Amino acid sequence: MTAAFAFDNSYARELEGFYVPWKPAAVAAPRLLFLNRALAEELGLDPDSLAGARGADLFAGNALPEGAQPIAQAYAGHQFGGFSPQLGDGRALLLGEVIDRRGLRRDVAFKGSGRTPFARNGDGKAAVGPMLREVLVGEAMHALGIPTTRALAVAATGEPVHRERTLPGAVLTRIAASHLRVGTFEYFAARGEHERVRKLAGYALARHDPGLAGDPVPALALLRAVAARQAALVVRWMNAGFIHGVMNTDNMAISGETIDYGPCAFMEAFDPAAVFSSIDHHGRYAWANQPPIAQWNLARLAEALLPAIDPDPDRAAALAMEVLDDFPARYHRHLLAGRREKLGIGAGDDAADEALAAGWLDLLHRQRVDFTLGWRRLADAAAGDEAPLRALFAEREAPSAWLDRWRERCAEDGRDGPARAQAMRGASPFVIPRNHRVEEALAAASDAGDLAPFERLLDALRRPFDEAPELAPYGEPAPPAVTACYQTFCGT
Ligand code: AMP
Numbered sequence: 440m441t442a443a444f445a446f447d448n449s450y451a452r453e454l455e456g457f458y459v460p461w462k463p464a465a466v467a468a469p470r471l472l473f474l475n476r477a478l479a480e481e482l483g484l485d486p487d488s489l490a491g492a493r494g495a496d497l498f499a500g501n502a503l504p505e506g507a508q509p510i511a512q513a514y515a516g517h518q519f520g521g522f523s524p525q526l527g528d529g530r531a532l533l534l535g536e537v538i539d540r541r542g543l544r545r546d547v548a549f550k551g552s553g554r555t556p557f558a559r560n561g562d563g564k565a566a567v568g569p570m571l572r573e574v575l576v577g578e579a580m581h582a583l584g585i586p587t588t589r590a591l592a593v594a595a596t597g598e599p600v601h602r603e604r605t606l607p608g609a610v611l612t613r614i615a616a617s618h619l620r621v622g623t624f625e626y627f628a629a630r631g632e633h634e635r636v637r638k639l640a641g642y643a644l645a646r647h648d649p650g651l652a653g654d655p656v657p658a659l660a661l662l663r664a665v666a667a668r669q670a671a672l673v674v675r676w677m678n679a680g681f682i683h684g685v686m687n688t689d690n691m692a693i694s695g696e697t698i699d700y701g702p703c704a705f706m707e708a709f710d711p712a713a714v715f716s717s718i719d720h721h722g723r724y725a726w727a728n729q730p731p732i733a734q735w736n737l738a739r740l741a742e743a744l745l746p747a748i749d750p751d752p753d754r755a756a757a758l759a760m761e762v763l764d765d766f767p768a769r770y771h772r773h774l775l776a777g778r779r780e781k782l783g784i785g786a787g788d789d790a791a792d793e794a795l796a797a798g799w800l801d802l803l804h805r806q807r808v809d810f811t812l813g814w815r816r817l818a819d820a821a822a823g824d825e826a827p828l829r830a831l832f833a834e835r836e837a838p839s840a841w842l843d844r845w846r847e848r849c850a851e852d853g854r855d856g857p858a859r860a861q862a863m864r865g866a867s868p869f870v871i872p873r874n875h876r877v878e879e880a881l882a883a884a885s886d887a888g889d890l891a892p893f894e895r896l897l898d899a900l901r902r903p904f905d906e907a908p909e910l911a912p913y914g915e916p917a918p919p920a921v922t923a924c925y926q927t928f929c930g931t
Pocket residue numbers: 526527528529530531554557558559560561562563564565689690699701929931
Protein backbone atom coordinates (compact mmCIF):
# COMPACT_ATOMS: atom_id res chain seq x y z
CA MET A 440 0.00 0.00 0.00
CA THR A 441 1.20 3.46 -0.82
CA ALA A 442 0.41 7.05 -0.03
CA ALA A 443 0.09 7.89 -3.73
CA PHE A 444 -2.82 7.36 -6.11
CA ALA A 445 -1.49 5.34 -9.07
CA PHE A 446 -3.38 7.36 -11.66
CA ASP A 447 -3.86 6.13 -15.20
CA ASN A 448 -6.23 8.60 -16.82
CA SER A 449 -7.71 6.93 -19.88
CA TYR A 450 -10.67 9.32 -20.19
CA ALA A 451 -8.47 12.42 -20.33
CA ARG A 452 -6.01 10.65 -22.62
CA GLU A 453 -8.36 9.00 -25.11
CA LEU A 454 -11.35 11.30 -25.20
CA GLU A 455 -10.10 14.80 -25.85
CA GLY A 456 -13.04 17.04 -26.71
CA PHE A 457 -15.35 15.20 -24.31
CA TYR A 458 -14.41 17.35 -21.31
CA VAL A 459 -12.91 20.62 -20.14
CA PRO A 460 -9.71 20.60 -18.03
CA TRP A 461 -10.51 22.47 -14.84
CA LYS A 462 -9.21 22.99 -11.31
CA PRO A 463 -11.00 22.60 -7.99
CA ALA A 464 -11.56 25.79 -6.02
CA ALA A 465 -9.34 26.27 -2.98
CA VAL A 466 -11.31 26.30 0.27
CA ALA A 467 -10.88 28.20 3.52
CA ALA A 468 -10.55 25.63 6.28
CA PRO A 469 -10.43 21.97 5.17
CA ARG A 470 -11.33 19.32 7.71
CA LEU A 471 -11.76 15.61 7.07
CA LEU A 472 -15.18 14.40 8.19
CA PHE A 473 -15.11 10.90 6.76
CA LEU A 474 -12.53 8.57 5.30
CA ASN A 475 -13.51 5.18 3.91
CA ARG A 476 -10.54 3.13 5.06
CA ALA A 477 -11.66 -0.17 3.55
CA LEU A 478 -12.26 1.47 0.19
CA ALA A 479 -8.89 3.24 0.36
CA GLU A 480 -7.27 -0.16 0.82
CA GLU A 481 -9.22 -1.55 -2.10
CA LEU A 482 -7.66 1.20 -4.18
CA GLY A 483 -4.18 0.22 -2.98
CA LEU A 484 -3.88 3.28 -0.75
CA ASP A 485 -2.57 3.42 2.80
CA PRO A 486 -5.50 4.88 4.79
CA ASP A 487 -3.20 6.31 7.48
CA SER A 488 -1.51 8.44 4.86
CA LEU A 489 -4.88 9.91 3.88
CA ALA A 490 -5.98 10.85 7.39
CA GLY A 491 -5.16 14.06 9.19
CA ALA A 492 -4.08 17.31 7.59
CA ARG A 493 -2.88 15.72 4.33
CA GLY A 494 -6.25 14.06 3.85
CA ALA A 495 -8.11 17.26 4.68
CA ASP A 496 -6.14 19.27 2.10
CA LEU A 497 -6.32 16.54 -0.49
CA PHE A 498 -10.04 15.73 -0.19
CA ALA A 499 -11.10 19.37 0.03
CA GLY A 500 -9.35 20.08 -3.27
CA ASN A 501 -6.60 22.32 -1.87
CA ALA A 502 -3.74 19.95 -2.72
CA LEU A 503 -4.23 17.75 -5.76
CA PRO A 504 -2.72 14.28 -5.56
CA GLU A 505 0.19 13.71 -7.90
CA GLY A 506 -0.92 12.42 -11.29
CA ALA A 507 -4.45 13.84 -11.06
CA GLN A 508 -5.72 15.53 -14.25
CA PRO A 509 -8.95 17.18 -13.15
CA ILE A 510 -11.57 17.52 -15.86
CA ALA A 511 -15.24 18.47 -16.02
CA GLN A 512 -17.07 15.91 -18.15
CA ALA A 513 -19.66 16.99 -20.71
CA TYR A 514 -23.07 15.36 -20.64
CA ALA A 515 -26.69 16.09 -21.42
CA GLY A 516 -29.80 14.42 -20.06
CA HIS A 517 -33.53 13.91 -20.05
CA GLN A 518 -34.75 15.35 -16.75
CA PHE A 519 -38.31 14.36 -15.82
CA GLY A 520 -38.86 13.56 -19.48
CA GLY A 521 -37.58 16.82 -20.98
CA PHE A 522 -34.25 17.09 -22.77
CA SER A 523 -31.48 19.39 -21.48
CA PRO A 524 -28.78 19.45 -24.14
CA GLN A 525 -26.10 20.72 -21.78
CA LEU A 526 -25.73 19.61 -18.17
CA GLY A 527 -22.23 18.32 -17.50
CA ASP A 528 -20.13 18.41 -14.34
CA GLY A 529 -21.29 21.74 -12.95
CA ARG A 530 -19.78 21.15 -9.54
CA ALA A 531 -17.89 17.90 -10.04
CA LEU A 532 -14.46 17.00 -11.41
CA LEU A 533 -12.99 13.71 -12.48
CA LEU A 534 -9.48 13.64 -10.98
CA GLY A 535 -8.52 10.51 -12.84
CA GLU A 536 -8.66 6.73 -12.68
CA VAL A 537 -6.82 4.17 -10.61
CA ILE A 538 -6.62 0.41 -11.12
CA ASP A 539 -7.78 -1.22 -7.90
CA ARG A 540 -6.45 -4.36 -6.23
CA ARG A 541 -8.77 -6.58 -8.27
CA GLY A 542 -7.53 -4.98 -11.47
CA LEU A 543 -10.67 -2.88 -11.99
CA ARG A 544 -10.42 0.66 -13.29
CA ARG A 545 -12.14 3.12 -10.92
CA ASP A 546 -12.87 6.82 -11.30
CA VAL A 547 -11.82 9.17 -8.52
CA ALA A 548 -14.03 12.26 -8.66
CA PHE A 549 -14.91 15.31 -6.58
CA LYS A 550 -18.40 16.64 -6.05
CA GLY A 551 -18.82 20.14 -4.64
CA SER A 552 -15.37 21.36 -5.68
CA GLY A 553 -16.46 24.67 -7.20
CA ARG A 554 -18.05 26.05 -10.35
CA THR A 555 -16.99 24.72 -13.72
CA PRO A 556 -17.88 25.90 -17.24
CA PHE A 557 -20.95 23.60 -16.96
CA ALA A 558 -22.20 25.26 -13.75
CA ARG A 559 -24.98 27.35 -15.37
CA ASN A 560 -26.63 29.15 -12.41
CA GLY A 561 -25.25 26.80 -9.76
CA ASP A 562 -22.72 27.80 -7.13
CA GLY A 563 -20.57 24.72 -7.71
CA LYS A 564 -20.82 23.77 -4.05
CA ALA A 565 -22.19 20.99 -1.93
CA ALA A 566 -23.29 20.89 1.70
CA VAL A 567 -22.17 18.55 4.48
CA GLY A 568 -25.58 16.88 4.92
CA PRO A 569 -26.17 15.72 1.34
CA MET A 570 -22.57 14.56 0.95
CA LEU A 571 -22.79 12.49 4.14
CA ARG A 572 -26.09 11.13 2.78
CA GLU A 573 -24.14 9.85 -0.22
CA VAL A 574 -21.81 8.08 2.22
CA LEU A 575 -24.62 6.45 4.19
CA VAL A 576 -26.79 5.32 1.32
CA GLY A 577 -23.86 4.27 -0.87
CA GLU A 578 -22.29 2.19 1.91
CA ALA A 579 -25.68 0.67 2.73
CA MET A 580 -26.20 -0.29 -0.92
CA HIS A 581 -22.71 -1.76 -1.09
CA ALA A 582 -23.30 -3.83 2.05
CA LEU A 583 -26.57 -5.04 0.53
CA GLY A 584 -24.64 -6.24 -2.50
CA ILE A 585 -26.22 -3.66 -4.82
CA PRO A 586 -23.84 -2.16 -7.40
CA THR A 587 -23.08 1.42 -6.42
CA THR A 588 -20.65 4.29 -6.56
CA ARG A 589 -19.04 4.79 -3.15
CA ALA A 590 -17.68 7.62 -1.07
CA LEU A 591 -13.97 7.58 -0.36
CA ALA A 592 -13.98 10.75 1.71
CA VAL A 593 -15.92 13.82 2.74
CA ALA A 594 -14.06 16.98 3.70
CA ALA A 595 -15.68 20.04 5.21
CA THR A 596 -14.63 23.25 3.50
CA GLY A 597 -15.15 25.65 6.40
CA GLU A 598 -17.21 27.77 3.99
CA PRO A 599 -20.95 28.43 3.98
CA VAL A 600 -23.27 27.14 1.26
CA HIS A 601 -26.47 29.06 0.66
CA ARG A 602 -29.58 26.92 0.13
CA GLU A 603 -32.99 27.43 1.75
CA ARG A 604 -30.76 27.95 4.78
CA THR A 605 -27.07 28.61 5.13
CA LEU A 606 -25.30 25.27 5.53
CA PRO A 607 -21.73 24.12 6.08
CA GLY A 608 -19.97 23.23 2.83
CA ALA A 609 -18.23 19.96 1.93
CA VAL A 610 -16.53 18.12 -0.89
CA LEU A 611 -17.26 14.45 -1.57
CA THR A 612 -14.70 12.16 -3.19
CA ARG A 613 -16.62 9.55 -5.13
CA ILE A 614 -15.32 6.28 -6.53
CA ALA A 615 -17.15 4.86 -9.53
CA ALA A 616 -16.61 2.15 -12.14
CA SER A 617 -16.93 5.15 -14.45
CA HIS A 618 -18.98 8.31 -14.70
CA LEU A 619 -20.22 7.51 -18.21
CA ARG A 620 -23.95 8.16 -18.29
CA VAL A 621 -26.73 7.70 -20.79
CA GLY A 622 -26.58 11.50 -20.94
CA THR A 623 -22.93 11.43 -22.04
CA PHE A 624 -24.02 9.74 -25.27
CA GLU A 625 -27.00 12.06 -25.63
CA TYR A 626 -24.75 15.12 -25.43
CA PHE A 627 -22.82 14.25 -28.57
CA ALA A 628 -25.76 12.69 -30.42
CA ALA A 629 -27.80 15.88 -29.94
CA ARG A 630 -25.00 17.86 -31.57
CA GLY A 631 -24.89 15.48 -34.51
CA GLU A 632 -21.37 14.42 -33.51
CA HIS A 633 -21.95 10.78 -34.41
CA GLU A 634 -18.28 9.96 -34.83
CA ARG A 635 -17.80 10.96 -31.18
CA VAL A 636 -20.75 8.82 -30.13
CA ARG A 637 -19.11 5.89 -31.91
CA LYS A 638 -15.80 6.61 -30.20
CA LEU A 639 -17.47 6.87 -26.80
CA ALA A 640 -19.25 3.54 -27.38
CA GLY A 641 -15.91 1.93 -28.19
CA TYR A 642 -14.38 3.41 -25.06
CA ALA A 643 -17.30 2.31 -22.87
CA LEU A 644 -17.26 -1.21 -24.26
CA ALA A 645 -13.51 -1.60 -23.77
CA ARG A 646 -13.86 -0.36 -20.22
CA HIS A 647 -16.97 -2.16 -19.02
CA ASP A 648 -17.30 -5.10 -21.37
CA PRO A 649 -13.80 -5.94 -22.57
CA GLY A 650 -15.06 -9.38 -23.58
CA LEU A 651 -17.31 -7.74 -26.19
CA ALA A 652 -14.65 -5.40 -27.59
CA GLY A 653 -14.34 -7.50 -30.76
CA ASP A 654 -18.09 -7.43 -31.45
CA PRO A 655 -18.88 -6.59 -35.10
CA VAL A 656 -21.41 -3.95 -33.98
CA PRO A 657 -19.88 -2.43 -30.82
CA ALA A 658 -22.66 0.13 -30.26
CA LEU A 659 -25.31 -2.61 -30.29
CA ALA A 660 -23.22 -4.82 -28.02
CA LEU A 661 -22.95 -1.90 -25.63
CA LEU A 662 -26.71 -1.26 -25.65
CA ARG A 663 -27.32 -4.94 -24.90
CA ALA A 664 -24.80 -4.95 -22.07
CA VAL A 665 -26.18 -1.77 -20.51
CA ALA A 666 -29.74 -3.13 -20.74
CA ALA A 667 -28.64 -6.34 -19.02
CA ARG A 668 -26.93 -4.42 -16.21
CA GLN A 669 -29.87 -2.06 -15.71
CA ALA A 670 -32.36 -4.93 -15.58
CA ALA A 671 -30.28 -6.59 -12.86
CA LEU A 672 -29.75 -3.32 -10.99
CA VAL A 673 -33.36 -2.17 -10.94
CA VAL A 674 -34.45 -5.60 -9.69
CA ARG A 675 -32.05 -5.17 -6.79
CA TRP A 676 -33.59 -1.78 -6.03
CA MET A 677 -37.11 -3.16 -6.23
CA ASN A 678 -36.38 -6.08 -3.92
CA ALA A 679 -34.72 -3.78 -1.39
CA GLY A 680 -37.58 -1.23 -1.46
CA PHE A 681 -35.17 1.41 -2.75
CA ILE A 682 -36.48 4.45 -4.60
CA HIS A 683 -33.78 6.33 -6.48
CA GLY A 684 -35.94 9.41 -6.81
CA VAL A 685 -34.35 11.07 -9.81
CA MET A 686 -33.81 8.54 -12.60
CA ASN A 687 -32.97 11.17 -15.18
CA THR A 688 -30.80 9.89 -18.00
CA ASP A 689 -27.82 11.84 -16.65
CA ASN A 690 -28.16 9.82 -13.46
CA MET A 691 -28.13 6.41 -15.18
CA ALA A 692 -24.63 5.00 -15.31
CA ILE A 693 -23.45 2.85 -18.21
CA SER A 694 -21.53 0.74 -15.67
CA GLY A 695 -24.75 -0.45 -14.01
CA GLU A 696 -23.87 1.16 -10.68
CA THR A 697 -26.38 3.21 -8.72
CA ILE A 698 -25.27 6.83 -8.93
CA ASP A 699 -26.35 10.15 -7.37
CA TYR A 700 -28.01 9.78 -4.00
CA GLY A 701 -30.11 12.93 -3.94
CA PRO A 702 -33.82 12.56 -3.27
CA CYS A 703 -33.60 8.82 -2.68
CA ALA A 704 -35.17 6.78 0.11
CA PHE A 705 -36.02 3.26 1.22
CA MET A 706 -39.71 2.73 1.54
CA GLU A 707 -41.29 1.78 4.86
CA ALA A 708 -44.97 0.71 4.69
CA PHE A 709 -45.25 -1.03 1.34
CA ASP A 710 -46.84 1.12 -1.31
CA PRO A 711 -46.00 0.68 -5.00
CA ALA A 712 -46.73 4.38 -5.57
CA ALA A 713 -44.24 5.46 -2.89
CA VAL A 714 -42.19 8.49 -3.85
CA PHE A 715 -40.25 10.80 -1.56
CA SER A 716 -38.74 13.42 -3.80
CA SER A 717 -40.18 16.87 -3.16
CA ILE A 718 -39.90 17.77 -6.85
CA ASP A 719 -41.44 14.58 -8.26
CA HIS A 720 -45.01 15.89 -8.31
CA HIS A 721 -46.43 13.26 -10.63
CA GLY A 722 -44.69 10.23 -9.21
CA ARG A 723 -42.66 9.68 -12.39
CA TYR A 724 -39.95 8.01 -10.33
CA ALA A 725 -42.19 6.15 -7.86
CA TRP A 726 -41.08 2.67 -6.75
CA ALA A 727 -43.28 0.78 -9.22
CA ASN A 728 -42.31 3.04 -12.13
CA GLN A 729 -38.60 2.35 -11.90
CA PRO A 730 -38.54 -0.62 -14.32
CA PRO A 731 -40.46 1.17 -17.12
CA ILE A 732 -38.38 4.31 -16.54
CA ALA A 733 -35.18 2.29 -16.87
CA GLN A 734 -36.51 0.99 -20.18
CA TRP A 735 -37.44 4.53 -21.23
CA ASN A 736 -33.92 5.72 -20.41
CA LEU A 737 -32.47 2.82 -22.40
CA ALA A 738 -34.57 3.95 -25.35
CA ARG A 739 -32.84 7.35 -25.10
CA LEU A 740 -29.47 5.58 -25.10
CA ALA A 741 -30.56 3.54 -28.10
CA GLU A 742 -31.57 6.70 -29.98
CA ALA A 743 -28.20 8.27 -29.33
CA LEU A 744 -26.46 5.12 -30.56
CA LEU A 745 -28.56 4.53 -33.70
CA PRO A 746 -26.14 6.02 -36.28
CA ALA A 747 -23.34 3.99 -34.70
CA ILE A 748 -25.41 0.80 -34.86
CA ASP A 749 -26.10 0.86 -38.61
CA PRO A 750 -25.89 3.43 -41.41
CA ASP A 751 -29.36 2.31 -42.56
CA PRO A 752 -31.74 4.01 -40.07
CA ASP A 753 -34.45 1.36 -40.42
CA ARG A 754 -32.04 -1.45 -39.80
CA ALA A 755 -30.46 0.40 -36.85
CA ALA A 756 -33.90 0.98 -35.34
CA ALA A 757 -34.92 -2.66 -35.79
CA LEU A 758 -31.74 -3.89 -34.09
CA ALA A 759 -32.14 -1.47 -31.19
CA MET A 760 -35.83 -2.31 -30.78
CA GLU A 761 -34.98 -5.96 -30.39
CA VAL A 762 -32.86 -5.09 -27.34
CA LEU A 763 -35.45 -2.71 -25.88
CA ASP A 764 -38.33 -5.13 -26.43
CA ASP A 765 -36.42 -7.84 -24.62
CA PHE A 766 -35.97 -5.66 -21.52
CA PRO A 767 -39.25 -6.51 -19.72
CA ALA A 768 -38.72 -10.26 -20.09
CA ARG A 769 -35.12 -9.95 -18.94
CA TYR A 770 -36.20 -7.82 -16.01
CA HIS A 771 -38.92 -10.27 -15.00
CA ARG A 772 -36.53 -13.21 -15.07
CA HIS A 773 -34.25 -11.40 -12.61
CA LEU A 774 -37.19 -10.24 -10.53
CA LEU A 775 -38.61 -13.72 -10.13
CA ALA A 776 -35.20 -15.12 -9.20
CA GLY A 777 -34.79 -12.40 -6.56
CA ARG A 778 -38.29 -12.92 -5.20
CA ARG A 779 -37.79 -16.67 -4.96
CA GLU A 780 -34.71 -16.06 -2.81
CA LYS A 781 -36.72 -13.78 -0.56
CA LEU A 782 -39.59 -16.27 -0.40
CA GLY A 783 -37.16 -19.07 0.42
CA ILE A 784 -38.15 -21.22 -2.54
CA GLY A 785 -36.15 -22.72 -5.36
CA ALA A 786 -37.01 -23.13 -9.04
CA GLY A 787 -40.58 -24.11 -9.80
CA ASP A 788 -43.60 -23.12 -11.87
CA ASP A 789 -42.97 -19.51 -12.93
CA ALA A 790 -46.57 -18.37 -13.16
CA ALA A 791 -47.50 -19.93 -9.82
CA ASP A 792 -44.47 -18.42 -8.07
CA GLU A 793 -45.12 -15.01 -9.57
CA ALA A 794 -48.68 -15.20 -8.29
CA LEU A 795 -47.42 -16.24 -4.85
CA ALA A 796 -45.07 -13.22 -4.72
CA ALA A 797 -47.80 -10.90 -6.01
CA GLY A 798 -50.17 -12.20 -3.33
CA TRP A 799 -47.62 -11.46 -0.64
CA LEU A 800 -46.98 -7.92 -1.86
CA ASP A 801 -50.69 -7.28 -2.17
CA LEU A 802 -51.08 -8.36 1.44
CA LEU A 803 -48.26 -6.05 2.59
CA HIS A 804 -49.85 -3.20 0.64
CA ARG A 805 -53.37 -3.68 1.94
CA GLN A 806 -52.16 -3.96 5.53
CA ARG A 807 -49.51 -1.21 5.15
CA VAL A 808 -46.82 -3.51 6.47
CA ASP A 809 -43.24 -2.29 6.61
CA PHE A 810 -41.59 -3.69 3.47
CA THR A 811 -38.25 -4.57 5.07
CA LEU A 812 -39.63 -6.07 8.28
CA GLY A 813 -42.35 -7.93 6.38
CA TRP A 814 -39.77 -9.90 4.42
CA ARG A 815 -37.49 -10.31 7.42
CA ARG A 816 -40.26 -11.69 9.64
CA LEU A 817 -41.27 -14.09 6.89
CA ALA A 818 -37.87 -15.69 7.48
CA ASP A 819 -38.79 -16.07 11.15
CA ALA A 820 -41.98 -17.80 10.03
CA ALA A 821 -39.85 -20.18 7.97
CA ALA A 822 -37.92 -20.97 11.14
CA GLY A 823 -41.25 -21.80 12.84
CA ASP A 824 -42.09 -18.54 14.63
CA GLU A 825 -45.03 -16.74 13.04
CA ALA A 826 -45.79 -14.37 15.91
CA PRO A 827 -43.36 -11.56 14.91
CA LEU A 828 -44.77 -11.61 11.38
CA ARG A 829 -48.40 -11.48 12.48
CA ALA A 830 -47.54 -8.63 14.87
CA LEU A 831 -46.81 -6.44 11.82
CA PHE A 832 -50.39 -6.79 10.57
CA ALA A 833 -53.29 -4.71 11.79
CA GLU A 834 -55.34 -7.93 11.69
CA ARG A 835 -53.26 -10.87 12.87
CA GLU A 836 -55.29 -13.34 10.83
CA ALA A 837 -54.76 -11.38 7.62
CA PRO A 838 -51.77 -13.38 6.37
CA SER A 839 -53.17 -16.84 7.31
CA ALA A 840 -54.48 -17.92 3.91
CA TRP A 841 -51.39 -16.70 2.11
CA LEU A 842 -49.11 -18.40 4.66
CA ASP A 843 -50.88 -21.70 3.98
CA ARG A 844 -50.16 -21.37 0.25
CA TRP A 845 -46.58 -20.40 0.93
CA ARG A 846 -46.01 -23.30 3.32
CA GLU A 847 -47.36 -25.73 0.74
CA ARG A 848 -44.97 -24.30 -1.84
CA CYS A 849 -42.08 -24.52 0.63
CA ALA A 850 -42.87 -28.17 1.25
CA GLU A 851 -42.05 -28.91 -2.41
CA ASP A 852 -38.59 -27.60 -1.70
CA GLY A 853 -36.05 -29.91 -0.05
CA ARG A 854 -34.70 -27.67 2.72
CA ASP A 855 -35.75 -27.78 6.36
CA GLY A 856 -37.09 -24.70 8.15
CA PRO A 857 -33.85 -23.42 9.74
CA ALA A 858 -31.89 -23.76 6.48
CA ARG A 859 -34.65 -21.93 4.59
CA ALA A 860 -34.81 -19.19 7.22
CA GLN A 861 -31.07 -18.71 7.10
CA ALA A 862 -31.07 -18.36 3.32
CA MET A 863 -33.99 -15.92 3.48
CA ARG A 864 -32.20 -13.78 6.06
CA GLY A 865 -29.33 -13.48 3.60
CA ALA A 866 -31.72 -12.11 0.97
CA SER A 867 -33.78 -9.77 3.14
CA PRO A 868 -31.89 -7.31 5.35
CA PHE A 869 -32.82 -6.17 8.82
CA VAL A 870 -30.92 -2.86 8.73
CA ILE A 871 -31.61 -0.37 5.94
CA PRO A 872 -31.03 3.39 5.98
CA ARG A 873 -34.29 4.30 7.66
CA ASN A 874 -35.22 7.82 6.69
CA HIS A 875 -35.58 9.13 10.23
CA ARG A 876 -32.19 7.66 11.23
CA VAL A 877 -30.51 9.21 8.21
CA GLU A 878 -32.06 12.61 8.91
CA GLU A 879 -31.14 12.43 12.58
CA ALA A 880 -27.51 11.61 11.72
CA LEU A 881 -27.25 14.31 9.06
CA ALA A 882 -28.85 16.96 11.25
CA ALA A 883 -26.42 16.25 14.11
CA ALA A 884 -23.45 16.41 11.74
CA SER A 885 -24.59 19.47 9.82
CA ASP A 886 -26.17 21.57 12.59
CA ALA A 887 -24.04 20.64 15.59
CA GLY A 888 -20.87 19.23 14.06
CA ASP A 889 -21.58 15.99 15.93
CA LEU A 890 -20.55 13.01 13.82
CA ALA A 891 -21.29 10.33 16.44
CA PRO A 892 -24.84 9.47 15.23
CA PHE A 893 -23.55 9.32 11.62
CA GLU A 894 -20.76 6.94 12.62
CA ARG A 895 -23.07 4.69 14.64
CA LEU A 896 -25.55 4.52 11.78
CA LEU A 897 -22.79 3.80 9.28
CA ASP A 898 -21.56 0.89 11.44
CA ALA A 899 -25.07 -0.55 11.52
CA LEU A 900 -25.57 -0.12 7.77
CA ARG A 901 -22.42 -2.11 7.14
CA ARG A 902 -24.04 -5.23 8.69
CA PRO A 903 -27.49 -5.16 7.08
CA PHE A 904 -28.21 -8.89 7.42
CA ASP A 905 -27.23 -9.02 11.08
CA GLU A 906 -29.84 -8.75 13.80
CA ALA A 907 -27.70 -8.34 16.91
CA PRO A 908 -29.54 -6.66 19.81
CA GLU A 909 -27.56 -3.42 19.48
CA LEU A 910 -28.90 -3.03 15.94
CA ALA A 911 -32.55 -3.05 17.08
CA PRO A 912 -32.93 0.78 16.99
CA TYR A 913 -31.86 0.77 13.33
CA GLY A 914 -34.39 -1.88 12.33
CA GLU A 915 -37.47 -0.05 13.54
CA PRO A 916 -39.61 1.95 11.13
CA ALA A 917 -40.16 5.63 11.76
CA PRO A 918 -43.37 6.64 13.48
CA PRO A 919 -45.99 6.77 10.66
CA ALA A 920 -46.47 10.52 11.11
CA VAL A 921 -42.78 11.07 10.32
CA THR A 922 -42.93 8.91 7.19
CA ALA A 923 -46.09 10.65 6.00
CA CYS A 924 -44.23 13.99 5.99
CA TYR A 925 -40.90 12.67 4.79
CA GLN A 926 -39.49 14.27 1.70
CA THR A 927 -36.02 14.40 0.30
CA PHE A 928 -34.97 17.46 -1.57
CA CYS A 929 -33.12 17.89 -4.77
CA GLY A 930 -31.42 21.01 -3.44
CA THR A 931 -28.29 19.03 -2.79
P1 AMP B 1 -28.12 16.39 -10.29
O1 AMP B 1 -29.54 16.83 -10.14
O2 AMP B 1 -27.31 16.50 -9.02
O3 AMP B 1 -27.97 15.08 -10.95
O4 AMP B 1 -27.45 17.50 -11.24
C1 AMP B 1 -27.98 17.88 -12.47
C2 AMP B 1 -27.09 18.91 -13.10
O5 AMP B 1 -27.02 20.09 -12.32
C3 AMP B 1 -25.64 18.49 -13.30
O6 AMP B 1 -25.19 19.07 -14.49
C4 AMP B 1 -24.94 19.09 -12.11
O7 AMP B 1 -23.57 19.31 -12.34
C5 AMP B 1 -25.68 20.41 -11.98
N1 AMP B 1 -25.65 20.96 -10.61
C6 AMP B 1 -26.37 20.55 -9.54
N2 AMP B 1 -26.09 21.30 -8.47
C7 AMP B 1 -25.17 22.22 -8.85
C8 AMP B 1 -24.48 23.28 -8.18
N3 AMP B 1 -24.70 23.56 -6.90
N4 AMP B 1 -23.61 24.02 -8.92
C9 AMP B 1 -23.39 23.77 -10.21
N5 AMP B 1 -24.01 22.78 -10.89
C10 AMP B 1 -24.89 22.01 -10.22
